[in-house]
Amino acid sequence: MALPLIRVHWLNDSRAFRVLFLLEQLKLDYEIVSYRRDEDFRAPAELKKVHPLGRAPLIELEDRSTGKKKVLAESGYIFQYILSHFDTDGVLKNNDPDMAEKIQYYLYYAEGSLHPPLTVEFVLLMARKAPVPFPISYLVGMVTRKISSKYSAGELKNQIDYVEAEIAKNQGFLVGGKLSGADILISYPLMSVFDLGLAQKKDYPNISKLLDNLSTLDSYASAKKKDESLASDD
Known part of the structure:
Protein backbone atom coordinates (compact mmCIF):
# COMPACT_ATOMS: atom_id res chain seq x y z
CA MET A 1 0.00 0.00 0.00
CA LEU A 92 14.82 3.79 14.48
CA LYS A 93 13.13 0.84 16.15
CA ASN A 94 14.46 -1.46 18.85
CA ASN A 95 13.43 -5.12 18.68
CA ASP A 96 13.77 -5.57 22.43
CA PRO A 97 10.25 -4.99 23.88
CA ASP A 98 11.65 -3.31 27.00
CA MET A 99 13.78 -0.95 24.94
CA ALA A 100 10.86 -0.21 22.59
CA GLU A 101 8.76 0.68 25.61
CA LYS A 102 11.49 2.96 26.92
CA ILE A 103 11.59 4.80 23.59
CA GLN A 104 7.85 5.40 23.96
CA TYR A 105 8.46 6.75 27.45
CA TYR A 106 10.95 9.33 26.18
CA LEU A 107 8.50 10.52 23.52
CA TYR A 108 6.27 11.57 26.41
CA TYR A 109 9.09 12.64 28.72
CA ALA A 110 10.65 15.16 26.34
CA GLU A 111 7.42 17.15 26.02
CA GLY A 112 5.88 16.45 29.42
CA SER A 113 8.83 16.81 31.82
CA LEU A 114 11.78 18.43 30.08
CA HIS A 115 10.03 21.13 28.08
CA PRO A 116 7.92 22.83 30.82
CA PRO A 117 10.78 24.23 32.95
CA LEU A 118 12.69 25.08 29.78
CA THR A 119 9.68 27.01 28.47
CA VAL A 120 9.34 28.89 31.75
CA GLU A 121 13.04 29.80 31.68
CA PHE A 122 12.70 30.98 28.08
CA VAL A 123 9.69 33.18 28.93
CA LEU A 124 11.48 34.66 31.95
CA LEU A 125 14.53 35.37 29.81
CA MET A 126 12.38 37.10 27.19
CA ALA A 127 10.71 39.17 29.93
CA ARG A 128 14.10 40.36 31.22
CA LYS A 129 15.08 41.38 27.70
CA ALA A 130 11.83 43.24 27.01
CA PRO A 131 12.33 46.95 26.20
CA VAL A 132 10.67 48.46 29.28
CA PRO A 133 11.84 51.59 31.14
CA PHE A 134 13.45 51.75 34.57
CA PRO A 135 12.29 51.09 37.31
CA ILE A 136 9.85 48.63 35.70
CA SER A 137 12.79 46.77 34.13
CA TYR A 138 14.36 46.40 37.57
CA LEU A 139 11.15 45.00 39.05
CA VAL A 140 10.70 42.61 36.14
CA GLY A 141 14.26 41.39 36.55
CA MET A 142 13.81 40.92 40.28
CA VAL A 143 10.55 38.97 39.92
CA THR A 144 11.71 36.77 37.04
CA ARG A 145 14.97 35.87 38.79
CA LYS A 146 12.99 34.96 41.90
CA ILE A 147 10.71 32.65 39.93
CA SER A 148 13.70 31.12 38.19
CA SER A 149 15.64 30.49 41.39
CA LYS A 150 12.64 29.10 43.26
CA TYR A 151 11.29 26.85 40.52
CA SER A 152 12.30 26.63 36.90
CA ALA A 153 16.11 26.81 37.04
CA GLY A 154 16.38 24.09 39.65
CA GLU A 155 13.81 21.88 37.95
CA LEU A 156 15.51 22.29 34.58
CA LYS A 157 18.84 21.28 36.14
CA ASN A 158 17.16 18.24 37.64
CA GLN A 159 15.90 17.20 34.21
CA ILE A 160 19.22 17.81 32.45
CA ASP A 161 21.11 15.90 35.12
CA TYR A 162 18.73 12.99 34.60
CA VAL A 163 19.22 12.95 30.83
CA GLU A 164 23.01 13.19 31.25
CA ALA A 165 22.98 10.10 33.49
CA GLU A 166 20.68 8.15 31.16
CA ILE A 167 22.92 8.77 28.16
CA ALA A 168 25.94 7.69 30.20
CA LYS A 169 24.22 4.36 30.93
CA ASN A 170 23.23 3.73 27.30
CA GLN A 171 26.48 4.01 25.36
CA GLY A 172 25.92 7.56 24.18
CA PHE A 173 22.20 7.35 23.35
CA LEU A 174 18.98 7.47 25.34
CA VAL A 175 17.96 3.86 24.76
CA GLY A 176 19.85 0.63 24.17
CA GLY A 177 23.05 2.12 22.83
CA LYS A 178 21.60 3.01 19.41
CA LEU A 179 19.91 5.90 17.67
CA SER A 180 16.15 6.09 18.14
CA GLY A 181 13.35 8.55 17.58
CA ALA A 182 13.73 9.55 21.23
CA ASP A 183 17.20 10.98 20.54
CA ILE A 184 15.88 13.04 17.65
CA LEU A 185 12.89 14.33 19.61
CA ILE A 186 14.90 15.32 22.67
CA SER A 187 17.64 17.01 20.63
CA TYR A 188 15.75 20.31 20.32
CA PRO A 189 15.26 21.04 24.03
CA LEU A 190 18.80 19.90 24.78
CA MET A 191 20.22 22.21 22.13
CA SER A 192 18.02 25.04 23.41
CA VAL A 193 19.35 24.66 26.94
CA PHE A 194 22.89 25.32 25.71
CA ASP A 195 21.93 27.95 23.12
CA LEU A 196 20.08 29.99 25.76
CA GLY A 197 22.99 29.75 28.19
CA LEU A 198 20.91 27.84 30.75
CA ALA A 199 23.62 25.19 31.08
CA GLN A 200 27.21 24.79 29.91
CA LYS A 201 28.35 22.00 27.59
CA LYS A 202 31.43 21.33 29.69
CA ASP A 203 29.19 20.30 32.59
CA TYR A 204 27.27 17.81 30.46
CA PRO A 205 29.77 15.87 28.32
CA ASN A 206 27.41 13.01 27.48
CA ILE A 207 24.64 15.30 26.24
CA SER A 208 27.21 17.35 24.31
CA LYS A 209 28.58 14.22 22.65
CA LEU A 210 25.11 13.01 21.69
CA LEU A 211 24.29 16.36 20.09
CA ASP A 212 27.62 16.39 18.29
CA ASN A 213 26.99 12.88 16.96
CA LEU A 214 23.50 13.80 15.79
CA SER A 215 24.86 16.85 13.97
CA THR A 216 27.15 14.63 11.86
CA LEU A 217 24.23 12.66 10.38
CA ASP A 218 23.30 13.33 6.76
CA SER A 219 19.65 13.53 7.82
Whole structure:
Protein backbone atom coordinates (compact mmCIF):
# COMPACT_ATOMS: atom_id res chain seq x y z
CA MET A 1 0.00 0.00 0.00
CA ALA A 2 1.34 3.41 -0.97
CA LEU A 3 2.24 5.76 1.84
CA PRO A 4 0.07 8.88 2.13
CA LEU A 5 1.30 12.26 1.04
CA ILE A 6 3.10 13.76 4.04
CA ARG A 7 2.81 17.51 4.42
CA VAL A 8 4.73 19.32 7.18
CA HIS A 9 3.28 22.62 8.37
CA TRP A 10 6.45 24.39 9.43
CA LEU A 11 6.82 27.54 11.54
CA ASN A 12 10.00 29.52 12.04
CA ASP A 13 11.58 29.36 15.51
CA SER A 14 9.51 26.34 16.45
CA ARG A 15 9.98 22.65 17.18
CA ALA A 16 9.27 21.75 13.55
CA PHE A 17 12.95 21.10 12.78
CA ARG A 18 12.79 17.81 14.67
CA VAL A 19 10.04 16.55 12.38
CA LEU A 20 12.13 17.35 9.32
CA PHE A 21 15.08 15.57 10.96
CA LEU A 22 12.94 12.48 11.63
CA LEU A 23 11.52 12.35 8.11
CA GLU A 24 14.97 12.76 6.60
CA GLN A 25 16.36 9.96 8.79
CA LEU A 26 13.58 7.66 7.60
CA LYS A 27 14.14 8.79 3.99
CA LEU A 28 10.48 9.68 3.54
CA ASP A 29 9.19 12.02 0.86
CA TYR A 30 7.29 15.03 2.15
CA GLU A 31 6.13 18.52 1.32
CA ILE A 32 6.59 21.63 3.46
CA VAL A 33 4.10 24.44 3.98
CA SER A 34 5.85 27.32 5.73
CA TYR A 35 4.48 29.98 8.06
CA ARG A 36 6.05 33.02 9.72
CA ARG A 37 5.58 34.30 13.25
CA ASP A 38 4.07 37.75 13.63
CA GLU A 39 5.71 40.75 15.34
CA ASP A 40 4.52 39.45 18.72
CA PHE A 41 6.22 36.10 18.10
CA ARG A 42 2.84 34.42 17.68
CA ALA A 43 1.93 31.84 15.05
CA PRO A 44 -0.20 33.26 12.24
CA ALA A 45 -3.96 32.74 12.16
CA GLU A 46 -3.61 30.65 8.98
CA LEU A 47 -2.40 27.70 11.05
CA LYS A 48 -5.81 27.50 12.73
CA LYS A 49 -7.25 26.54 9.36
CA VAL A 50 -5.15 23.38 9.57
CA HIS A 51 -5.75 22.64 13.28
CA PRO A 52 -7.90 24.58 15.80
CA LEU A 53 -4.99 25.18 18.17
CA GLY A 54 -3.00 26.91 15.44
CA ARG A 55 0.35 25.59 16.61
CA ALA A 56 3.31 24.04 14.82
CA PRO A 57 4.54 21.58 13.88
CA LEU A 58 1.55 19.90 12.30
CA ILE A 59 1.61 16.90 10.00
CA GLU A 60 -1.06 16.53 7.35
CA LEU A 61 -1.48 13.08 5.83
CA GLU A 62 -3.40 12.84 2.57
CA ASP A 63 -4.53 9.52 1.12
CA ARG A 64 -3.24 9.44 -2.45
CA SER A 65 -6.30 7.53 -3.69
CA THR A 66 -9.20 9.11 -1.87
CA GLY A 67 -7.77 12.51 -0.95
CA LYS A 68 -8.90 12.00 2.65
CA LYS A 69 -6.80 14.03 5.07
CA LYS A 70 -5.68 13.48 8.65
CA VAL A 71 -3.90 16.11 10.76
CA LEU A 72 -1.46 15.15 13.51
CA ALA A 73 -0.62 17.63 16.28
CA GLU A 74 1.73 17.51 19.30
CA SER A 75 5.35 16.61 18.63
CA GLY A 76 5.38 13.48 20.80
CA TYR A 77 2.29 12.07 19.11
CA ILE A 78 3.60 13.02 15.67
CA PHE A 79 6.79 11.10 16.37
CA GLN A 80 4.92 8.11 17.76
CA TYR A 81 2.64 7.96 14.72
CA ILE A 82 5.40 8.31 12.16
CA LEU A 83 7.61 5.75 13.88
CA SER A 84 4.72 3.28 14.22
CA HIS A 85 3.38 3.63 10.68
CA PHE A 86 6.24 4.69 8.44
CA ASP A 87 9.47 3.20 9.85
CA THR A 88 8.94 0.10 7.73
CA ASP A 89 12.64 -0.78 7.66
CA GLY A 90 13.06 -0.47 11.42
CA VAL A 91 15.65 2.30 11.09
CA LEU A 92 14.82 3.79 14.48
CA LYS A 93 13.13 0.84 16.15
CA ASN A 94 14.46 -1.46 18.85
CA ASN A 95 13.43 -5.12 18.68
CA ASP A 96 13.77 -5.57 22.43
CA PRO A 97 10.25 -4.99 23.88
CA ASP A 98 11.65 -3.31 27.00
CA MET A 99 13.78 -0.95 24.94
CA ALA A 100 10.86 -0.21 22.59
CA GLU A 101 8.76 0.68 25.61
CA LYS A 102 11.49 2.96 26.92
CA ILE A 103 11.59 4.80 23.59
CA GLN A 104 7.85 5.40 23.96
CA TYR A 105 8.46 6.75 27.45
CA TYR A 106 10.95 9.33 26.18
CA LEU A 107 8.50 10.52 23.52
CA TYR A 108 6.27 11.57 26.41
CA TYR A 109 9.09 12.64 28.72
CA ALA A 110 10.65 15.16 26.34
CA GLU A 111 7.42 17.15 26.02
CA GLY A 112 5.88 16.45 29.42
CA SER A 113 8.83 16.81 31.82
CA LEU A 114 11.78 18.43 30.08
CA HIS A 115 10.03 21.13 28.08
CA PRO A 116 7.92 22.83 30.82
CA PRO A 117 10.78 24.23 32.95
CA LEU A 118 12.69 25.08 29.78
CA THR A 119 9.68 27.01 28.47
CA VAL A 120 9.34 28.89 31.75
CA GLU A 121 13.04 29.80 31.68
CA PHE A 122 12.70 30.98 28.08
CA VAL A 123 9.69 33.18 28.93
CA LEU A 124 11.48 34.66 31.95
CA LEU A 125 14.53 35.37 29.81
CA MET A 126 12.38 37.10 27.19
CA ALA A 127 10.71 39.17 29.93
CA ARG A 128 14.10 40.36 31.22
CA LYS A 129 15.08 41.38 27.70
CA ALA A 130 11.83 43.24 27.01
CA PRO A 131 12.33 46.95 26.20
CA VAL A 132 10.67 48.46 29.28
CA PRO A 133 11.84 51.59 31.14
CA PHE A 134 13.45 51.75 34.57
CA PRO A 135 12.29 51.09 37.31
CA ILE A 136 9.85 48.63 35.70
CA SER A 137 12.79 46.77 34.13
CA TYR A 138 14.36 46.40 37.57
CA LEU A 139 11.15 45.00 39.05
CA VAL A 140 10.70 42.61 36.14
CA GLY A 141 14.26 41.39 36.55
CA MET A 142 13.81 40.92 40.28
CA VAL A 143 10.55 38.97 39.92
CA THR A 144 11.71 36.77 37.04
CA ARG A 145 14.97 35.87 38.79
CA LYS A 146 12.99 34.96 41.90
CA ILE A 147 10.71 32.65 39.93
CA SER A 148 13.70 31.12 38.19
CA SER A 149 15.64 30.49 41.39
CA LYS A 150 12.64 29.10 43.26
CA TYR A 151 11.29 26.85 40.52
CA SER A 152 12.30 26.63 36.90
CA ALA A 153 16.11 26.81 37.04
CA GLY A 154 16.38 24.09 39.65
CA GLU A 155 13.81 21.88 37.95
CA LEU A 156 15.51 22.29 34.58
CA LYS A 157 18.84 21.28 36.14
CA ASN A 158 17.16 18.24 37.64
CA GLN A 159 15.90 17.20 34.21
CA ILE A 160 19.22 17.81 32.45
CA ASP A 161 21.11 15.90 35.12
CA TYR A 162 18.73 12.99 34.60
CA VAL A 163 19.22 12.95 30.83
CA GLU A 164 23.01 13.19 31.25
CA ALA A 165 22.98 10.10 33.49
CA GLU A 166 20.68 8.15 31.16
CA ILE A 167 22.92 8.77 28.16
CA ALA A 168 25.94 7.69 30.20
CA LYS A 169 24.22 4.36 30.93
CA ASN A 170 23.23 3.73 27.30
CA GLN A 171 26.48 4.01 25.36
CA GLY A 172 25.92 7.56 24.18
CA PHE A 173 22.20 7.35 23.35
CA LEU A 174 18.98 7.47 25.34
CA VAL A 175 17.96 3.86 24.76
CA GLY A 176 19.85 0.63 24.17
CA GLY A 177 23.05 2.12 22.83
CA LYS A 178 21.60 3.01 19.41
CA LEU A 179 19.91 5.90 17.67
CA SER A 180 16.15 6.09 18.14
CA GLY A 181 13.35 8.55 17.58
CA ALA A 182 13.73 9.55 21.23
CA ASP A 183 17.20 10.98 20.54
CA ILE A 184 15.88 13.04 17.65
CA LEU A 185 12.89 14.33 19.61
CA ILE A 186 14.90 15.32 22.67
CA SER A 187 17.64 17.01 20.63
CA TYR A 188 15.75 20.31 20.32
CA PRO A 189 15.26 21.04 24.03
CA LEU A 190 18.80 19.90 24.78
CA MET A 191 20.22 22.21 22.13
CA SER A 192 18.02 25.04 23.41
CA VAL A 193 19.35 24.66 26.94
CA PHE A 194 22.89 25.32 25.71
CA ASP A 195 21.93 27.95 23.12
CA LEU A 196 20.08 29.99 25.76
CA GLY A 197 22.99 29.75 28.19
CA LEU A 198 20.91 27.84 30.75
CA ALA A 199 23.62 25.19 31.08
CA GLN A 200 27.21 24.79 29.91
CA LYS A 201 28.35 22.00 27.59
CA LYS A 202 31.43 21.33 29.69
CA ASP A 203 29.19 20.30 32.59
CA TYR A 204 27.27 17.81 30.46
CA PRO A 205 29.77 15.87 28.32
CA ASN A 206 27.41 13.01 27.48
CA ILE A 207 24.64 15.30 26.24
CA SER A 208 27.21 17.35 24.31
CA LYS A 209 28.58 14.22 22.65
CA LEU A 210 25.11 13.01 21.69
CA LEU A 211 24.29 16.36 20.09
CA ASP A 212 27.62 16.39 18.29
CA ASN A 213 26.99 12.88 16.96
CA LEU A 214 23.50 13.80 15.79
CA SER A 215 24.86 16.85 13.97
CA THR A 216 27.15 14.63 11.86
CA LEU A 217 24.23 12.66 10.38
CA ASP A 218 23.30 13.33 6.76
CA SER A 219 19.65 13.53 7.82
CA TYR A 220 20.47 16.28 10.30
CA ALA A 221 22.42 18.26 7.69
CA SER A 222 19.62 17.93 5.14
CA ALA A 223 16.94 18.95 7.63
CA LYS A 224 19.06 21.84 8.89
CA LYS A 225 19.60 23.13 5.35
CA LYS A 226 15.86 23.12 4.67
CA ASP A 227 15.06 24.68 8.03
CA GLU A 228 17.57 27.49 7.61
CA SER A 229 16.46 28.12 4.02
CA LEU A 230 12.85 28.46 5.11
CA ALA A 231 13.85 30.70 8.03
CA SER A 232 15.75 33.05 5.75
CA ASP A 233 12.85 33.50 3.31
CA ASP A 234 11.05 36.80 3.62
